[in-house]
Amino acid sequence: MKQSYLVLSRKDNWVRPYFKKYKKLLALVLFLGFLTFFCGSALMFTSGFLISKSATQPWNVLAVYVPIVLTRAFGIGRPAFRYAERLGSHNWVLKMTSDIRLKLYQSLETRATRAKEEFQSGDILGILAEDIEHIQNLYLRTIFPTLIGLLLYVFIVVAFGAFSLPFALLILLLLGILIVFLPLASVAVNQGRSYRRKAKRHVLYNELTDSVLGVGDWQYSGRYEDFLDHYSQSLKAVRQEEASLNRSKRIQGTIVQFVFGWIVVAIYIWVGSYFYQTNQDNLNWIAAFVLATFPLMDAFGPISQGVAELPMYEDSTRRLHQLPIPSDKPEKSVSEEVLAKLTGKIDVKDLSFTYSNQTLPIFTEFDLTIHPGETVAILGKSGTGKTTLAKLLRGDLLPSKGEITLDGLSLEHLEPSMSKVIGVLNQAPHLFNTSLYNNVQLGNLNASEEEVMRAISQAGLDPVIAKLADGVQTLVEEGGKRFSGGEQQRIALARILLQDTPIVIIDEPTIGLDPITEKSLLETVFKELEGKTVIWITHHLLSIEHADRVVFLEKGQVKMDGTPEELSMRDKHYQALLALDYV
Numbered sequence: 001m002k003q004s005y006l007v008l009s010r011k012d013n014w015v016r017p018y019f020k021k022y023k024k025l026l027a028l029v030l031f032l033g034f035l036t037f038f039c040g041s042a043l044m045f046t047s048g049f050l051i052s053k054s055a056t057q058p059w060n061v062l063a064v065y066v067p068i069v070l071t072r073a074f075g076i077g078r079p080a081f082r083y084a085e086r087l088g089s090h091n092w093v094l095k096m097t098s099d100i101r102l103k104l105y106q107s108l109e110t111r112a113t114r115a116k117e118e119f120q121s122g123d124i125l126g127i128l129a130e131d132i133e134h135i136q137n138l139y140l141r142t143i144f145p146t147l148i149g150l151l152l153y154v155f156i157v158v159a160f161g162a163f164s165l166p167f168a169l170l171i172l173l174l175l176g177i178l179i180v181f182l183p184l185a186s187v188a189v190n191q192g193r194s195y196r197r198k199a200k201r202h203v204l205y206n207e208l209t210d211s212v213l214g215v216g217d218w219q220y221s222g223r224y225e226d227f228l229d230h231y232s233q234s235l236k237a238v239r240q241e242e243a244s245l246n247r248s249k250r251i252q253g254t255i256v257q258f259v260f261g262w263i264v265v266a267i268y269i270w271v272g273s274y275f276y277q278t279n280q281d282n283l284n285w286i287a288a289f290v291l292a293t294f295p296l297m298d299a300f301g302p303i304s305q306g307v308a309e310l311p312m313y314e315d316s317t318r319r320l321h322q323l324p325i326p327s328d329k330p331e332k333s334v335s336e337e338v339l340a341k342l343t344g345k346i347d348v349k350d351l352s353f354t355y356s357n358q359t360l361p362i363f364t365e366f367d368l369t370i371h372p373g374e375t376v377a378i379l380g381k382s383g384t385g386k387t388t389l390a391k392l393l394r395g396d397l398l399p400s401k402g403e404i405t406l407d408g409l410s411l412e413h414l415e416p417s418m419s420k421v422i423g424v425l426n427q428a429p430h431l432f433n434t435s436l437y438n439n440v441q442l443g444n445l446n447a448s449e450e451e452v453m454r455a456i457s458q459a460g461l462d463p464v465i466a467k468l469a470d471g472v473q474t475l476v477e478e479g480g481k482r483f484s485g486g487e488q489q490r491i492a493l494a495r496i497l498l499q500d501t502p503i504v505i506i507d508e509p510t511i512g513l514d515p516i517t518e519k520s521l522l523e524t525v526f527k528e529l530e531g532k533t534v535i536w537i538t539h540h541l542l543s544i545e546h547a548d549r550v551v552f553l554e555k556g557q558v559k560m561d562g563t564p565e566e567l568s569m570r571d572k573h574y575q576a577l578l579a580l581d582y583v
Protein backbone atom coordinates (compact mmCIF):
# COMPACT_ATOMS: atom_id res chain seq x y z
CA MET A 1 0.00 0.00 0.00
CA LYS A 2 1.33 3.43 -0.90
CA GLN A 3 1.95 5.53 2.19
CA SER A 4 1.35 9.26 2.17
CA TYR A 5 4.40 11.46 2.62
CA LEU A 6 5.25 12.36 6.18
CA VAL A 7 8.02 14.86 5.55
CA LEU A 8 6.58 18.40 5.65
CA SER A 9 3.06 17.03 6.24
CA ARG A 10 0.85 18.16 9.11
CA LYS A 11 1.53 14.89 10.91
CA ASP A 12 5.24 15.62 11.04
CA ASN A 13 6.07 16.90 14.50
CA TRP A 14 9.84 16.50 14.39
CA VAL A 15 10.77 18.81 11.50
CA ARG A 16 7.76 20.89 10.51
CA PRO A 17 7.43 22.81 13.81
CA TYR A 18 10.71 24.61 13.04
CA PHE A 19 9.10 26.44 10.14
CA LYS A 20 6.89 28.15 12.65
CA LYS A 21 9.47 28.48 15.38
CA TYR A 22 12.06 30.29 13.23
CA LYS A 23 9.70 31.78 10.65
CA LYS A 24 11.20 35.28 10.65
CA LEU A 25 14.69 33.96 9.98
CA LEU A 26 13.23 31.70 7.30
CA ALA A 27 11.52 34.65 5.58
CA LEU A 28 14.78 36.61 5.73
CA VAL A 29 16.74 33.72 4.22
CA LEU A 30 14.26 33.39 1.35
CA PHE A 31 14.31 37.11 0.70
CA LEU A 32 18.12 37.20 0.72
CA GLY A 33 18.19 34.18 -1.61
CA PHE A 34 15.83 35.93 -3.98
CA LEU A 35 17.95 39.10 -3.88
CA THR A 36 21.11 37.10 -4.60
CA PHE A 37 19.73 35.73 -7.85
CA PHE A 38 18.04 38.99 -8.69
CA CYS A 39 21.36 40.83 -8.34
CA GLY A 40 23.11 38.11 -10.34
CA SER A 41 20.69 38.49 -13.21
CA ALA A 42 20.55 42.26 -12.94
CA LEU A 43 24.36 42.40 -13.01
CA MET A 44 24.42 40.47 -16.27
CA PHE A 45 21.51 42.50 -17.62
CA THR A 46 23.16 45.85 -16.98
CA SER A 47 26.52 44.53 -18.20
CA GLY A 48 24.93 43.27 -21.43
CA PHE A 49 23.12 46.54 -21.88
CA LEU A 50 26.30 48.50 -21.15
CA ILE A 51 28.38 46.56 -23.67
CA SER A 52 25.73 46.94 -26.36
CA LYS A 53 25.15 50.58 -25.58
CA SER A 54 28.83 51.44 -25.54
CA ALA A 55 29.17 49.81 -28.95
CA THR A 56 26.49 52.03 -30.47
CA GLN A 57 27.78 55.48 -29.59
CA PRO A 58 25.51 56.56 -26.75
CA TRP A 59 23.82 59.92 -27.26
CA ASN A 60 24.47 60.91 -23.68
CA VAL A 61 27.12 59.95 -21.14
CA LEU A 62 24.35 59.19 -18.66
CA ALA A 63 23.19 56.33 -20.94
CA VAL A 64 26.39 54.45 -19.97
CA TYR A 65 27.10 56.04 -16.63
CA VAL A 66 23.89 54.81 -14.99
CA PRO A 67 24.45 51.18 -16.14
CA ILE A 68 28.08 51.42 -14.91
CA VAL A 69 26.87 52.41 -11.44
CA LEU A 70 24.18 49.74 -11.49
CA THR A 71 26.68 47.10 -12.64
CA ARG A 72 28.86 48.02 -9.67
CA ALA A 73 25.93 48.01 -7.27
CA PHE A 74 24.63 44.63 -8.46
CA GLY A 75 28.19 43.28 -8.58
CA ILE A 76 28.64 44.13 -4.91
CA GLY A 77 25.06 43.14 -4.01
CA ARG A 78 25.26 39.63 -5.36
CA PRO A 79 28.14 38.27 -3.19
CA ALA A 80 26.99 40.37 -0.22
CA PHE A 81 23.45 38.94 -0.32
CA ARG A 82 24.83 35.49 -1.06
CA TYR A 83 27.03 35.69 2.01
CA ALA A 84 24.17 36.95 4.20
CA GLU A 85 21.86 34.26 2.82
CA ARG A 86 24.42 31.53 3.54
CA LEU A 87 24.92 32.85 7.05
CA GLY A 88 21.17 33.01 7.63
CA SER A 89 20.33 29.62 6.14
CA HIS A 90 23.13 27.84 8.00
CA ASN A 91 22.18 29.60 11.19
CA TRP A 92 18.59 28.46 10.66
CA VAL A 93 19.62 24.90 9.94
CA LEU A 94 22.08 24.68 12.81
CA LYS A 95 19.47 26.02 15.22
CA MET A 96 17.01 23.45 13.97
CA THR A 97 19.39 20.48 14.01
CA SER A 98 20.67 21.37 17.45
CA ASP A 99 17.03 21.41 18.63
CA ILE A 100 16.40 18.05 16.96
CA ARG A 101 19.54 16.56 18.54
CA LEU A 102 18.43 17.80 21.94
CA LYS A 103 14.95 16.41 21.34
CA LEU A 104 16.46 13.09 20.27
CA TYR A 105 18.63 12.99 23.37
CA GLN A 106 15.65 13.77 25.61
CA SER A 107 13.56 11.19 23.84
CA LEU A 108 16.19 8.50 24.36
CA GLU A 109 17.30 9.63 27.80
CA THR A 110 13.88 9.58 29.43
CA ARG A 111 13.22 6.12 28.07
CA ALA A 112 16.74 4.84 27.71
CA THR A 113 16.02 1.30 28.84
CA ARG A 114 12.90 1.06 26.71
CA ALA A 115 14.69 2.50 23.70
CA LYS A 116 17.33 -0.19 24.16
CA GLU A 117 14.60 -2.79 23.91
CA GLU A 118 13.02 -1.24 20.84
CA PHE A 119 16.04 -0.19 18.80
CA GLN A 120 19.29 -1.72 17.85
CA SER A 121 22.43 0.33 18.55
CA GLY A 122 22.85 0.66 14.77
CA ASP A 123 19.42 2.30 14.47
CA ILE A 124 20.38 4.97 16.94
CA LEU A 125 23.77 5.41 15.27
CA GLY A 126 21.94 5.74 11.95
CA ILE A 127 19.64 8.43 13.34
CA LEU A 128 22.50 10.36 14.88
CA ALA A 129 24.97 9.99 12.05
CA GLU A 130 22.73 10.15 9.01
CA ASP A 131 19.13 11.05 9.56
CA ILE A 132 19.70 14.36 11.27
CA GLU A 133 22.27 15.31 8.66
CA HIS A 134 19.77 14.40 5.95
CA ILE A 135 17.16 16.61 7.52
CA GLN A 136 19.74 19.40 7.60
CA ASN A 137 20.24 18.89 3.86
CA LEU A 138 16.50 18.80 3.30
CA TYR A 139 16.49 22.50 4.06
CA LEU A 140 19.77 23.51 2.49
CA ARG A 141 19.42 21.44 -0.68
CA THR A 142 15.69 21.13 -1.22
CA ILE A 143 13.43 23.49 0.68
CA PHE A 144 15.40 26.74 0.46
CA PRO A 145 16.38 26.38 -3.24
CA THR A 146 12.85 25.30 -4.18
CA LEU A 147 11.16 28.19 -2.39
CA ILE A 148 13.67 30.71 -3.75
CA GLY A 149 13.21 29.17 -7.22
CA LEU A 150 9.44 29.52 -6.92
CA LEU A 151 9.74 33.17 -5.90
CA LEU A 152 11.96 33.84 -8.92
CA TYR A 153 9.61 31.84 -11.15
CA VAL A 154 6.65 34.03 -10.21
CA PHE A 155 8.74 37.20 -10.54
CA ILE A 156 10.08 36.28 -14.00
CA VAL A 157 6.70 35.23 -15.39
CA VAL A 158 5.05 38.43 -14.06
CA ALA A 159 7.94 40.53 -15.42
CA PHE A 160 7.61 39.00 -18.92
CA GLY A 161 3.82 39.30 -18.61
CA ALA A 162 4.28 43.06 -18.42
CA PHE A 163 5.78 42.93 -21.95
CA SER A 164 3.91 40.08 -23.61
CA LEU A 165 1.33 37.66 -22.26
CA PRO A 166 1.97 34.84 -24.79
CA PHE A 167 5.70 34.93 -24.14
CA ALA A 168 5.10 34.97 -20.37
CA LEU A 169 3.00 31.82 -20.85
CA LEU A 170 5.78 30.19 -22.85
CA ILE A 171 8.29 30.98 -20.09
CA LEU A 172 5.78 29.75 -17.51
CA LEU A 173 5.72 26.46 -19.40
CA LEU A 174 9.47 26.11 -20.01
CA LEU A 175 10.46 27.06 -16.47
CA GLY A 176 7.61 24.88 -15.24
CA ILE A 177 9.44 21.90 -16.78
CA LEU A 178 12.46 22.74 -14.58
CA ILE A 179 10.56 23.58 -11.43
CA VAL A 180 7.62 21.23 -11.48
CA PHE A 181 7.86 18.49 -14.07
CA LEU A 182 11.52 17.46 -13.75
CA PRO A 183 11.55 17.39 -9.91
CA LEU A 184 8.39 15.25 -9.82
CA ALA A 185 9.73 12.95 -12.53
CA SER A 186 13.02 12.53 -10.72
CA VAL A 187 11.22 11.70 -7.45
CA ALA A 188 9.22 9.04 -9.30
CA VAL A 189 12.32 7.59 -10.95
CA ASN A 190 14.66 7.74 -7.96
CA GLN A 191 12.26 6.95 -5.13
CA GLY A 192 12.95 3.22 -5.20
CA ARG A 193 16.71 3.73 -5.48
CA SER A 194 16.79 6.22 -2.59
CA TYR A 195 14.83 3.91 -0.32
CA ARG A 196 17.02 0.99 -1.29
CA ARG A 197 20.22 2.94 -0.61
CA LYS A 198 18.87 4.08 2.75
CA ALA A 199 17.72 0.59 3.71
CA LYS A 200 21.09 -0.87 2.74
CA ARG A 201 22.91 1.77 4.71
CA HIS A 202 20.91 0.91 7.79
CA VAL A 203 21.66 -2.75 7.33
CA LEU A 204 25.31 -1.69 7.15
CA TYR A 205 25.08 0.30 10.40
CA ASN A 206 23.30 -2.49 12.23
CA GLU A 207 25.77 -5.09 11.01
CA LEU A 208 28.69 -2.85 11.86
CA THR A 209 27.61 -2.12 15.43
CA ASP A 210 26.63 -5.74 15.96
CA SER A 211 29.93 -6.99 14.63
CA VAL A 212 31.99 -4.43 16.54
CA LEU A 213 30.23 -5.45 19.75
CA GLY A 214 31.05 -9.07 19.00
CA VAL A 215 34.46 -8.55 17.42
CA GLY A 216 36.09 -10.80 20.02
CA ASP A 217 33.89 -13.71 18.99
CA TRP A 218 34.72 -13.23 15.32
CA GLN A 219 38.38 -13.48 16.30
CA TYR A 220 37.94 -16.51 18.58
CA SER A 221 36.00 -18.39 15.92
CA GLY A 222 38.78 -17.66 13.41
CA ARG A 223 36.26 -16.06 11.05
CA TYR A 224 37.64 -12.54 11.03
CA GLU A 225 38.12 -12.68 7.26
CA ASP A 226 34.46 -13.71 6.86
CA PHE A 227 33.46 -10.67 8.90
CA LEU A 228 35.48 -8.37 6.63
CA ASP A 229 34.09 -10.09 3.52
CA HIS A 230 30.55 -9.76 4.77
CA TYR A 231 31.08 -6.10 5.57
CA SER A 232 32.64 -5.42 2.16
CA GLN A 233 29.64 -7.06 0.47
CA SER A 234 27.20 -4.80 2.32
CA LEU A 235 29.36 -1.79 1.50
CA LYS A 236 29.47 -2.79 -2.16
CA ALA A 237 25.67 -3.04 -2.27
CA VAL A 238 25.40 0.52 -0.89
CA ARG A 239 27.98 1.78 -3.41
CA GLN A 240 26.05 0.22 -6.31
CA GLU A 241 22.88 2.04 -5.31
CA GLU A 242 24.88 5.25 -4.95
CA ALA A 243 26.42 4.81 -8.41
CA SER A 244 22.98 4.33 -9.94
CA LEU A 245 21.67 7.44 -8.15
CA ASN A 246 24.65 9.45 -9.38
CA ARG A 247 24.04 8.27 -12.93
CA SER A 248 20.47 9.41 -12.70
CA LYS A 249 21.65 12.79 -11.35
CA ARG A 250 23.94 13.26 -14.33
CA ILE A 251 21.05 12.54 -16.71
CA GLN A 252 18.89 15.05 -14.86
CA GLY A 253 21.68 17.65 -15.10
CA THR A 254 21.84 17.15 -18.88
CA ILE A 255 18.06 17.54 -19.24
CA VAL A 256 18.15 20.73 -17.12
CA GLN A 257 20.85 22.20 -19.37
CA PHE A 258 18.95 21.19 -22.50
CA VAL A 259 15.72 22.87 -21.32
CA PHE A 260 17.68 25.88 -20.21
CA GLY A 261 19.25 26.10 -23.65
CA TRP A 262 15.76 26.29 -25.11
CA ILE A 263 14.80 29.04 -22.70
CA VAL A 264 17.83 31.06 -23.81
CA VAL A 265 16.97 30.53 -27.48
CA ALA A 266 13.33 31.49 -26.84
CA ILE A 267 14.38 34.68 -25.05
CA TYR A 268 16.84 35.52 -27.83
CA ILE A 269 14.15 35.16 -30.51
CA TRP A 270 11.46 36.94 -28.53
CA VAL A 271 13.64 39.92 -27.52
CA GLY A 272 14.82 40.32 -31.11
CA SER A 273 11.31 40.37 -32.53
CA TYR A 274 9.64 42.26 -29.64
CA PHE A 275 12.03 45.22 -29.61
CA TYR A 276 12.22 45.22 -33.40
CA GLN A 277 8.42 45.56 -33.54
CA THR A 278 8.42 48.30 -30.94
CA ASN A 279 11.05 50.13 -33.07
CA GLN A 280 13.68 50.09 -30.39
CA ASP A 281 17.33 49.44 -30.79
CA ASN A 282 17.02 45.68 -30.32
CA LEU A 283 20.76 45.08 -30.24
CA ASN A 284 20.97 46.72 -26.81
CA TRP A 285 18.39 44.42 -25.31
CA ILE A 286 19.26 41.02 -26.78
CA ALA A 287 22.58 40.87 -24.94
CA ALA A 288 21.00 42.22 -21.75
CA PHE A 289 18.13 39.73 -21.65
CA VAL A 290 20.12 36.70 -22.78
CA LEU A 291 22.98 37.34 -20.37
CA ALA A 292 20.51 37.93 -17.54
CA THR A 293 19.12 34.44 -18.12
CA PHE A 294 22.36 32.58 -17.37
CA PRO A 295 22.68 33.22 -13.61
CA LEU A 296 19.15 31.80 -13.22
CA MET A 297 20.55 28.42 -14.14
CA ASP A 298 22.11 28.30 -10.66
CA ALA A 299 18.68 28.95 -9.14
CA PHE A 300 16.64 26.45 -11.13
CA GLY A 301 19.22 23.75 -11.82
CA PRO A 302 19.57 22.30 -8.28
CA ILE A 303 15.80 22.15 -7.63
CA SER A 304 15.13 18.84 -9.36
CA GLN A 305 18.12 17.18 -7.69
CA GLY A 306 17.09 18.54 -4.32
CA VAL A 307 13.50 17.39 -4.72
CA ALA A 308 14.70 14.00 -5.97
CA GLU A 309 16.20 13.48 -2.52
CA LEU A 310 12.81 13.82 -0.83
CA PRO A 311 12.33 10.04 -0.45
CA MET A 312 15.59 9.90 1.51
CA TYR A 313 14.41 12.70 3.81
CA GLU A 314 11.07 10.99 4.10
CA ASP A 315 12.76 7.86 5.36
CA SER A 316 14.83 9.84 7.88
CA THR A 317 11.72 11.67 9.10
CA ARG A 318 9.87 8.38 9.49
CA ARG A 319 12.69 6.95 11.56
CA LEU A 320 12.67 9.97 13.84
CA HIS A 321 8.94 9.51 14.18
CA GLN A 322 9.45 6.03 15.59
CA LEU A 323 10.89 7.74 18.64
CA PRO A 324 8.60 9.16 21.28
CA ILE A 325 8.44 12.95 21.22
CA PRO A 326 9.59 14.34 24.55
CA SER A 327 6.75 16.31 26.00
CA ASP A 328 7.17 20.04 26.72
CA LYS A 329 4.87 19.64 29.69
CA PRO A 330 6.37 18.18 32.85
CA GLU A 331 5.63 14.46 33.05
CA LYS A 332 3.06 13.30 35.55
CA SER A 333 5.28 12.31 38.42
CA VAL A 334 4.93 11.68 42.11
CA SER A 335 6.38 13.90 44.81
CA GLU A 336 9.47 13.12 46.88
CA GLU A 337 7.26 12.66 49.96
CA VAL A 338 5.18 9.99 48.21
CA LEU A 339 8.34 8.29 46.97
CA ALA A 340 9.80 8.29 50.49
CA LYS A 341 6.69 6.53 51.81
CA LEU A 342 6.59 3.72 49.22
CA THR A 343 6.41 0.32 50.90
CA GLY A 344 7.26 -1.81 47.88
CA LYS A 345 3.89 -3.48 47.27
CA ILE A 346 3.51 -4.77 43.71
CA ASP A 347 0.22 -5.60 42.01
CA VAL A 348 0.09 -7.15 38.58
CA LYS A 349 -3.47 -7.42 37.30
CA ASP A 350 -4.71 -9.07 34.14
CA LEU A 351 -1.36 -8.58 32.44
CA SER A 352 -0.94 -9.63 28.83
CA PHE A 353 2.23 -9.05 26.88
CA THR A 354 3.51 -10.04 23.45
CA TYR A 355 6.78 -8.80 21.93
CA SER A 356 5.99 -6.74 18.85
CA ASN A 357 8.09 -9.03 16.66
CA GLN A 358 6.51 -12.23 18.05
CA THR A 359 3.09 -13.77 17.66
CA LEU A 360 2.89 -15.90 20.80
CA PRO A 361 2.18 -13.99 24.01
CA ILE A 362 4.62 -14.23 26.92
CA PHE A 363 1.88 -13.42 29.46
CA THR A 364 -1.89 -13.76 29.17
CA GLU A 365 -4.14 -12.37 31.88
CA PHE A 366 -1.42 -12.85 34.43
CA ASP A 367 -1.99 -11.82 38.08
CA LEU A 368 0.55 -11.52 40.86
CA THR A 369 0.66 -9.63 44.14
CA ILE A 370 3.90 -9.15 46.03
CA HIS A 371 3.69 -7.79 49.54
CA PRO A 372 6.00 -5.13 51.00
CA GLY A 373 9.29 -6.52 52.28
CA GLU A 374 8.72 -9.94 50.70
CA THR A 375 11.58 -11.78 48.98
CA VAL A 376 10.01 -13.63 46.07
CA ALA A 377 12.01 -16.07 43.99
CA ILE A 378 10.71 -16.26 40.42
CA LEU A 379 11.55 -19.54 38.74
CA GLY A 380 10.62 -21.13 35.46
CA LYS A 381 12.08 -22.80 32.43
CA SER A 382 14.40 -20.78 30.25
CA GLY A 383 12.33 -18.53 28.00
CA THR A 384 9.20 -18.49 30.18
CA GLY A 385 9.41 -14.73 30.62
CA LYS A 386 11.12 -14.11 33.97
CA THR A 387 13.32 -11.31 32.64
CA THR A 388 10.40 -9.99 30.62
CA LEU A 389 8.38 -9.74 33.83
CA ALA A 390 11.21 -7.77 35.47
CA LYS A 391 11.29 -5.38 32.52
CA LEU A 392 7.53 -4.94 32.67
CA LEU A 393 7.74 -4.17 36.38
CA ARG A 394 10.29 -1.43 35.73
CA GLY A 395 8.25 -0.01 32.87
CA ASP A 396 11.00 -0.82 30.34
CA LEU A 397 8.35 -2.74 28.40
CA LEU A 398 4.71 -1.74 28.20
CA PRO A 399 1.95 -4.32 28.77
CA SER A 400 -0.33 -5.04 25.82
CA LYS A 401 -3.18 -5.27 28.34
CA GLY A 402 -3.64 -5.04 32.09
CA GLU A 403 -1.94 -2.92 34.69
CA ILE A 404 1.01 -2.95 37.04
CA THR A 405 0.89 -0.77 40.12
CA LEU A 406 3.46 -0.16 42.82
CA ASP A 407 1.83 0.87 46.10
CA GLY A 408 -1.31 1.53 44.06
CA LEU A 409 0.50 4.00 41.79
CA SER A 410 0.61 3.37 38.06
CA LEU A 411 3.99 2.92 36.39
CA GLU A 412 3.22 5.87 34.14
CA HIS A 413 3.33 8.13 37.19
CA LEU A 414 6.36 6.45 38.66
CA GLU A 415 8.41 6.19 35.48
CA PRO A 416 10.20 9.55 35.76
CA SER A 417 11.46 8.53 39.22
CA MET A 418 11.86 4.80 38.59
CA SER A 419 15.49 4.88 39.73
CA LYS A 420 14.21 5.82 43.19
CA VAL A 421 11.68 2.99 43.23
CA ILE A 422 13.33 -0.09 41.74
CA GLY A 423 17.01 -1.06 41.80
CA VAL A 424 18.31 -3.79 39.50
CA LEU A 425 21.17 -6.18 40.03
CA ASN A 426 21.46 -8.16 36.81
CA GLN A 427 23.74 -10.66 35.15
CA ALA A 428 26.11 -8.10 33.70
CA PRO A 429 26.03 -4.77 35.56
CA HIS A 430 27.85 -2.08 33.64
CA LEU A 431 30.87 -0.65 35.40
CA PHE A 432 32.18 2.59 33.97
CA ASN A 433 35.85 3.19 33.37
CA THR A 434 36.38 5.28 36.45
CA SER A 435 37.26 4.56 40.09
CA LEU A 436 35.51 1.94 42.17
CA TYR A 437 34.33 4.75 44.44
CA ASN A 438 32.76 6.69 41.54
CA ASN A 439 31.07 3.57 40.24
CA VAL A 440 29.39 3.03 43.59
CA GLN A 441 28.52 6.70 44.00
CA LEU A 442 26.49 6.53 40.80
CA GLY A 443 23.77 4.92 42.92
CA ASN A 444 23.17 8.25 44.60
CA LEU A 445 25.19 11.27 43.57
CA ASN A 446 24.05 13.16 46.66
CA ALA A 447 25.40 10.54 49.04
CA SER A 448 28.14 11.58 51.44
CA GLU A 449 31.56 9.92 51.41
CA GLU A 450 30.64 8.12 54.61
CA GLU A 451 27.49 6.68 53.01
CA VAL A 452 29.41 5.52 49.94
CA MET A 453 32.06 3.85 52.11
CA ARG A 454 29.35 2.18 54.20
CA ALA A 455 27.69 0.76 51.07
CA ILE A 456 31.08 -0.53 49.85
CA SER A 457 31.63 -2.17 53.18
CA GLN A 458 28.11 -3.67 53.35
CA ALA A 459 28.64 -5.19 49.90
CA GLY A 460 31.57 -7.11 51.37
CA LEU A 461 34.23 -5.26 49.40
CA ASP A 462 36.53 -4.44 52.35
CA PRO A 463 38.82 -7.46 51.86
CA VAL A 464 39.08 -6.66 48.13
CA ILE A 465 39.95 -3.00 48.76
CA ALA A 466 42.50 -3.89 51.41
CA LYS A 467 44.57 -5.57 48.69
CA LEU A 468 44.50 -2.56 46.35
CA ALA A 469 47.28 0.04 46.45
CA ASP A 470 44.85 2.82 45.50
CA GLY A 471 41.97 1.45 47.58
CA VAL A 472 38.55 2.72 46.51
CA GLN A 473 40.22 5.01 43.99
CA THR A 474 41.41 2.05 41.92
CA LEU A 475 40.21 2.29 38.32
CA VAL A 476 37.80 -0.49 37.43
CA GLU A 477 38.90 -0.22 33.75
CA GLU A 478 36.60 -0.64 30.78
CA GLY A 479 33.57 -2.80 31.62
CA GLY A 480 35.03 -3.46 35.08
CA LYS A 481 37.66 -5.89 33.72
CA ARG A 482 40.08 -5.03 36.54
CA PHE A 483 37.83 -7.05 38.89
CA SER A 484 36.56 -10.64 38.98
CA GLY A 485 32.91 -11.44 38.16
CA GLY A 486 31.99 -11.81 41.84
CA GLU A 487 33.78 -8.54 42.73
CA GLN A 488 32.02 -6.71 39.92
CA GLN A 489 28.66 -7.92 41.25
CA ARG A 490 29.60 -6.68 44.72
CA ILE A 491 30.46 -3.24 43.31
CA ALA A 492 27.06 -3.23 41.60
CA LEU A 493 25.44 -4.34 44.85
CA ALA A 494 27.10 -1.46 46.71
CA ARG A 495 25.64 0.88 44.09
CA ILE A 496 22.18 -0.55 44.71
CA LEU A 497 22.54 -0.32 48.48
CA LEU A 498 23.40 3.34 48.09
CA GLN A 499 20.43 3.80 45.75
CA ASP A 500 18.25 2.53 48.61
CA THR A 501 15.08 1.76 46.66
CA PRO A 502 12.07 0.02 48.27
CA ILE A 503 12.09 -2.65 45.53
CA VAL A 504 15.12 -4.52 44.16
CA ILE A 505 15.09 -6.91 41.22
CA ILE A 506 17.88 -9.46 41.25
CA ASP A 507 18.18 -11.10 37.85
CA GLU A 508 20.59 -14.03 38.14
CA PRO A 509 23.62 -12.01 39.23
CA THR A 510 25.50 -15.16 40.17
CA ILE A 511 25.59 -16.62 36.67
CA GLY A 512 29.14 -17.72 35.87
CA LEU A 513 30.29 -17.67 39.51
CA ASP A 514 31.58 -20.72 41.33
CA PRO A 515 29.20 -22.17 43.95
CA ILE A 516 31.16 -20.82 46.93
CA THR A 517 31.36 -17.27 45.55
CA GLU A 518 27.69 -17.55 44.53
CA LYS A 519 26.59 -18.62 48.00
CA SER A 520 28.64 -15.94 49.72
CA LEU A 521 27.39 -13.20 47.33
CA LEU A 522 23.76 -14.23 47.79
CA GLU A 523 24.18 -14.25 51.56
CA THR A 524 25.47 -10.66 51.44
CA VAL A 525 22.73 -9.63 49.01
CA PHE A 526 19.84 -10.97 51.10
CA LYS A 527 21.29 -9.82 54.40
CA GLU A 528 21.77 -6.26 53.16
CA LEU A 529 18.47 -6.07 51.29
CA GLU A 530 16.43 -7.24 54.26
CA GLY A 531 13.23 -5.23 54.69
CA LYS A 532 13.00 -4.38 50.98
CA THR A 533 10.75 -6.08 48.45
CA VAL A 534 13.09 -8.33 46.52
CA ILE A 535 12.22 -10.07 43.27
CA TRP A 536 14.83 -12.71 42.71
CA ILE A 537 14.92 -14.25 39.25
CA THR A 538 16.75 -17.54 39.44
CA HIS A 539 17.15 -20.84 37.65
CA HIS A 540 17.79 -23.08 40.56
CA LEU A 541 16.98 -23.58 44.16
CA LEU A 542 20.44 -23.07 45.67
CA SER A 543 20.08 -20.66 48.63
CA ILE A 544 16.28 -20.73 48.19
CA GLU A 545 15.92 -20.56 51.97
CA HIS A 546 16.48 -16.80 51.62
CA ALA A 547 13.16 -16.45 49.80
CA ASP A 548 9.89 -15.94 51.66
CA ARG A 549 7.99 -17.19 48.67
CA VAL A 550 8.67 -19.12 45.48
CA VAL A 551 6.67 -18.46 42.31
CA PHE A 552 7.01 -20.80 39.31
CA LEU A 553 6.06 -19.44 35.93
CA GLU A 554 4.89 -21.57 33.07
CA LYS A 555 3.25 -20.58 29.80
CA GLY A 556 2.56 -17.06 30.96
CA GLN A 557 0.87 -18.14 34.20
CA VAL A 558 1.78 -18.89 37.81
CA LYS A 559 2.16 -22.65 38.03
CA MET A 560 3.26 -22.92 41.67
CA ASP A 561 3.22 -20.38 44.47
CA GLY A 562 4.14 -20.86 48.11
CA THR A 563 6.81 -20.64 50.76
CA PRO A 564 9.87 -22.86 50.21
CA GLU A 565 8.78 -25.02 53.17
CA GLU A 566 5.23 -25.47 51.89
CA LEU A 567 6.39 -26.38 48.41
CA SER A 568 9.04 -28.75 49.64
CA MET A 569 6.36 -30.58 51.63
CA ARG A 570 3.56 -30.76 49.07
CA ASP A 571 4.89 -30.29 45.56
CA LYS A 572 6.55 -33.20 43.80
CA HIS A 573 7.99 -31.07 41.00
CA TYR A 574 9.56 -28.75 43.56
CA GLN A 575 10.97 -31.68 45.51
CA ALA A 576 12.52 -33.02 42.31
CA LEU A 577 14.13 -29.66 41.54
CA LEU A 578 15.37 -29.37 45.09
CA ALA A 579 16.94 -32.77 44.85
CA LEU A 580 18.69 -31.75 41.61
CA ASP A 581 20.18 -28.64 43.19
CA TYR A 582 21.32 -30.25 46.40
CA VAL A 583 22.77 -33.48 45.08
Ligand SMILES: Nc1ncnc2c1ncn2[C@@H]1O[C@H](COP(=O)(O)OP(=O)(O)OP(=O)(O)O)[C@@H](O)[C@H]1O
Residues within 6 Å of the ligand: 117, 355, 356, 357, 358, 362, 380, 381, 382, 383, 384, 385, 386, 387, 388, 389
Ligand atom coordinates in the same frame (compact mmCIF):
# COMPACT_ATOMS: atom_id res chain seq x y z
N1 LIG B 1 13.40 -8.19 22.69
C1 LIG B 1 12.75 -9.33 22.44
N2 LIG B 1 12.06 -9.46 21.30
C2 LIG B 1 11.39 -10.60 21.03
N3 LIG B 1 11.32 -11.66 21.83
C3 LIG B 1 12.00 -11.60 22.98
C4 LIG B 1 12.75 -10.43 23.35
N4 LIG B 1 13.32 -10.64 24.55
C5 LIG B 1 12.94 -11.88 24.90
N5 LIG B 1 12.16 -12.45 23.97
C6 LIG B 1 11.53 -13.79 24.00
O1 LIG B 1 10.64 -13.82 25.09
C7 LIG B 1 10.71 -15.05 25.75
C8 LIG B 1 10.96 -14.80 27.23
O2 LIG B 1 12.26 -14.26 27.37
P1 LIG B 1 12.86 -13.95 28.82
O3 LIG B 1 14.24 -13.42 28.62
O4 LIG B 1 11.92 -13.12 29.56
O5 LIG B 1 12.89 -15.40 29.43
P2 LIG B 1 13.56 -15.91 30.77
O6 LIG B 1 12.52 -16.73 31.46
O7 LIG B 1 14.12 -14.77 31.55
O8 LIG B 1 14.70 -16.82 30.16
P3 LIG B 1 16.13 -17.19 30.79
O9 LIG B 1 15.84 -17.96 32.03
O10 LIG B 1 16.75 -18.06 29.74
O11 LIG B 1 16.87 -15.93 31.03
C9 LIG B 1 11.81 -15.87 25.09
O12 LIG B 1 11.21 -16.81 24.24
C10 LIG B 1 12.58 -14.85 24.28
O13 LIG B 1 13.01 -15.43 23.07
